[in-house]
Amino acid sequence: MQNLSIHDLPGGDGFRDVTKIFLDAARDMEPGELLMREGFTLQDAMSAFEIGEPRLDSGMARDEDRRPPFDLYTPLLPQEICWIMDRAFSLEMLWQAGNTLAHTVFTCLYTLVFADLQPDDLAYVPKTDSLRPPELITIVLRAFLCGLLKCCDLSWRELCKGHVQDTEDWQSEKGDTSLLEGLSVQNVILGMDNAASWLIRSKKVPEPWVAALIARLNLRKALIQAFDTNVFKSSSDFLDLLNIARNHIKTVRTHPSPEPEAESPARLGFDPYIARKLNSTVPIRVIDVPPVAETWAAIETMLDGWEEMRLLSLTANVTTWEIAGNLRTWLPTPPLQIPFIRSSTQSVFYDGLLVLNRYNPAWVIDRFFFETLGVGFQSIIHFVEQHSPKGWPLPWADIQRGHFKLMTEYIRAQWYNPPRRRRFFMKSLADLHVYHTRLIGITSSLQDLPNTEIVKHLPAAALHWRLSAIREVVLSGFQMELYTSEEKPFAYWYASQIIEAHLSCMDGVLPALPPDSNADREMRFQHALLTALQAMVVPMFALSIPLMSFAWRQMHANFLRRYKWAFGPGYEISVIPVVARPDFDNFTTVCGRMLQDKTFSPSESFGLAQSILTRLIESRAVGGYAGLWTEERLQFIRNLRDASERLQSGVPSSMAEVPSSFDVGLLKWDPEVHPWFPVLDSEGAERRRNVHRRNLKAEPVGA
Template sequence: MESLAIVDLPGGDNFRDVTNIFVEAAAEMEPGGLILRDGFTLQDAMSAFEIGEPRLDSGMAGDADERPPFDIWDPLLPQEICWIIDRSFTLEMLWHAGNTLAHTVFTCLYALVVSELHPDMLPYGLPNDVLRPPQLIPVVLRASICGMLKSCDLSWRELSKGHVHDTEDWQSDKGDTSLLEGMSVQNVIATLDGATAWLIRSRKVPDPWATALVARLNLRKALLQLMDANIFKTPSDFIDLINVARNHLKTVRTYPSPAPGPGSTAHLVFDPYIARKLNSTVPIRVIDVPPVNEAWHSIDVLLDGWEEQRLLSLTANVSTWELVGNLRTWLPNPPLRTPYVRSSTQSVFYDGLLVLNKFSPTWVIDRFFFETLGVSYSSIFHFVDRNSQSQRPPPWADIQRGHFKLMTEYIRALWYNPCRRRRFFMKALVDLHVYYTRLTDIAANLPSDLPRTHVMKQLPACALVWRLSVIREVVLSGFQLELYTSEEKPFAYWYASQVMDAHLACLDDMLLAVEPDCPASRELRFQHSLLSALQAMTIPMFALSMPLMSFAWRQMHANFLRRYKWAFGKGYELSPVAVVAPPDFNSFTDTCGRILQDKTFSPLDSFSLAHSIVMELIESRSVGGCAGLWTDERIQLLRNIARACERLRDVPSSMAELPSFDVGLLKWDPQTDPWFPVLEREGAERRRNKHVRRVEPYPS
């Protein structure tokens, strides 16, 4: 075959060496620097793979990344084994926090060669080092690594059910690396038990390291058993496993592992750049591994999540499930559960066939009406069947099917991440209005002489209070997620107060119809008091935040339509029943003018009223009929609301003082309070001293 001449090559042979031009141009740049031109695109970034840019090419290793070879059979001290196990726990918790396996668990090189660590493969002729027994690696360390990989496998299976979202809550990419999918849990447990038995019987590892290693292996075993357990089959065994794990964790903390010296081969066990050797599409990302105490804290939180799951599995009360899901979002402590716990909690509630592993769809709708109105679904069905004046029977099958789907998806959504949770609520509002329309049609066909205080007349209210509470959460969660601009905050507070006003009116009618001593009535009274307090806080916040607006009504209206587009979907046009408490921009602008002229309105008095309502609830411990085992946490929510009032004790006492109020002193921080701002103390002190009237502190 003839070779190509230079003149036949693309571009010919008229080339000039321009290396010096680029060298001189980059003379002032630091090594490793990068200049990005305007309009740098994804196509440009992908082209870097071809030119070998090390920061974008996962497979390229620079000179600085060179490391000594790793020998899986290098003898290790017992304390070094402890350190490796502790670090593997930390990496596993980092994966649960939303990082990829390639950047966390798989950076432990033993996880990639665990199949080669069998005791039968121990090389012949290793030195018999008393301080570094060779069995530590194929027996003890192998058992721990197997336990870690199998725990990740069980977690992966739960997370992949779709209750939480891949790449949003967690990372499913395995990089074509085994998580011991083909190895049974019992086999792994036997491996852990064998390692524990070797440590106890061989006496080749002296104390305290033998005790430290046994505690770590037992902790790994307990966590694996919890992930594999069926919470419904043996609830007593499940809590026993939680207590066992807590005891082992306490022992592990008592025997901390020191970091190996700089020359220790234990450091070679972890390679943060291992992703370049895996079948992974994500760029290299070196994650700073936190202190091991943070891993122990994460495991503590994981155990708390399992314990709460056990309590919820024994709770046949839908309102309590709703309460707990809301508390996990509203309270900063305990923090939002890990994706694994949130997914498994959803599985506990509904596994795709049964609710709480034993209840049918009919049970869900029955509990809903019983917990809301104090009457069963069957009694509603028979009453309507006997007294309906409609020529057509109500579509009970559609109602049951729609209610069950709405309720199960709604409860599950309470354990979504905050952004996904809010998005689900916005989409569910149309279906909730359709459900409200159906119940309104049923109530309209009941006898006209039926008094409004009759419980059957309040059927539509069941759906309405549900829908209004979802709207309230959509609006207030915007503060928690820091979605609102400064100009949007006054409308959000005003609209929240309007929704609460409609909710309170609905509760007033329901309380007249429900038996006063039933659990449903106690819950309705608590909700009425809580909403009264929140409304007493949102109205003054609307007034105080008005100076944040530009009063450019046309632009504000355009922003309003974008922010509240969920309230104007096409689904509402198909319903003959008007939407209750829709967002109304014209009413908002009218209210802005009226409240500025209202000489009797006092923001300070409103917060004082809210504080007194909440404190009365706390002191009486009247926390509703569904709090149950979460009574203390609901009281904690009330205390947080009371503290929010106390932080705003220096607001103006009348609207006449509003022009002199520095709205810049209001600082919204979701870590401090999810819905209401903090009034900076120094600025508030200056303002308070400026006025003759002194604001008295709230009574304790």
């Protein structure tokens, strides 16, 4: 090979050192300061990867980030091992919450060199300190980390099914690092059992720390068994496993791990910047590890989610599944479950082949009509075919196929994240309208049926379903804080129109339902609840009218953007008018009438809602399909009643006081207090009353 000299390289050798030029130019800048020219773009920022800007370049290590080398076999005290385990639990829950492995679990350096951590290497480990036996690392910590990685692997497999969104709900990137995919769960559990046995037999660890370490190993063992268990195989065994895990958490809490000293080698086992050494595509992000008490609470919440999933696996009522999913969204406690639990719950309902691991698609359709109308689908088919003219085309196949797809996706969507759930409902509305249209086409062949014949109300089942979805789309906008102040009056007014259409739909169906059936009780509860809800949204519409600018053209443009889902493609294939479509022109007319209606009393309307909700609570008549979620449904009604009570005591008794005597600025929307309705700013209200009293005192007598 020919030898090349510097003169043979492209560009020659006429280089000049320009370092001093840049140093002189940056003399007045502070360390870390970034000077950006006008028009600085994302492309310019990305090009900084090439020039080593530490805030953008994941691979660049600053001097202050440098740390002593990590020695895998550095002996550790038992309490330091406990601290590492606790921190690993915290990192695992941070990953479960939606962060990347590179920023959470893999910041524990022991997980990256797990293959080098072998018990056979004990002969090469110096035994210089009886307080720090090397087996604590090669046997105990290794078994624990093995369980940690396997739990992540089992979670990763469930999350990859696509029920939740990668990069939105969770992060699938592994950084080319092993999660022990090829190791069986049985071998992992055997390793933890051996580690616990060594702690008991060896007598090398002081007694208090033996119990602490075994408790953490047992908690990890219970978690990996829960991750690996099919809830349908043995529901009682699964419940026992969850209870065992809860007991281990109690034990762990009674044996807390102390914070290591600043110079402790245990701290070197964690590097928040390790992502720069992994095959990772995301920039460095240092995540604060929460206190360990929050970690135990997060694990307990996950166990509660598993238990609810177990109860749902035993629930063969589609309506109960819907109720449970809604309550998870409407109630602030318990909080939204981690993506793994939400994905697993969807898998329990439908695994792509069977519903609830034992029912075929026809079962879902039959349950829907039975739970809504009190009659099974096969009975409906038999009745329609007997009473329809011969030769009349009946699209049963299309109806069954479309209904099954809609229903399974609808139930699954209850366990999406809130924005994704809302978007799904929006997209499903056109399909639900087409489904409603097909049912109208079937019943149109039936002549002279009395109103008490339930099959006559077949389309009402689809309409009942669709109107529930529209109402959730509109009200969830408040919970997600999507609406501007100017949009809130229309949202409340439109919610009242949806509820009015829904109540009318129920009024037609109720006389035909089998008396005292679950379908009858459920619909009567829904009717009472919607009546109370309407008595709350109407005064909220009236009170929030002053929030509008009355710039109708701009408001109409905003309306078209916000409610474009109601006018999208899919509706044009149906000749049946859409029920409860948003109407901006009607809204503007009603606004004028409401402002002039001095007899309407917002306070009395909230009082009516409070009365209805109180009767529901006292009678415990919360529907026929609430089942094990009865208490939570009652709590939802109590929250709604409390919201109506708060508003009743602070809003005007008539529209004559709006806006002259009522400050609409006192209304504060806080989803933490209630997802749909505001609270009154008590301090602002008190100030307003004081000003009003001073004004009255200042008025001359006889004025």
